Amino acid sequence: MELTVLHLSKKALPEYTFAFPNNMTDVAKLTNILEYLYKKLAYNIEENLRLAELRDALLPKLMSGEINVDDVKISNNMLSSSEE
Numbered sequence: 001m002e003l004t005v006l007h008l009s010k011k012a013l014p015e016y017t018f019a020f021p022n023n024m025t026d027v028a029k030l031t032n033i034l035e036y037l038y039k040k041l042a043y044n045i046e047e048n049l050r051l052a053e054l055r056d057a058l059l060p061k062l063m064s065g066e067i068n069v070d071d072v073k074i075s076n077n078m079l080s081s082s083e084e
Helices: 024-064
Strands: none
Touching: none
């Protein structure tokens, strides 16, 4: 298979090889790892968006005193991450 890149001449790139795995088991393992990482990334992006919305809604109310948190008690369990 030949690949043409319009903005590069054949002299612009040295010869190179692209390694393909010898068996598809390696590809399947890599696919599983990458799929997990992609899902984790997507989850983290969604969670960050939700947390930013909560911050934007709550911070002005906290700053103005509309919401008082003086009596709120936070345990160590509430501070640890639930999604790992």
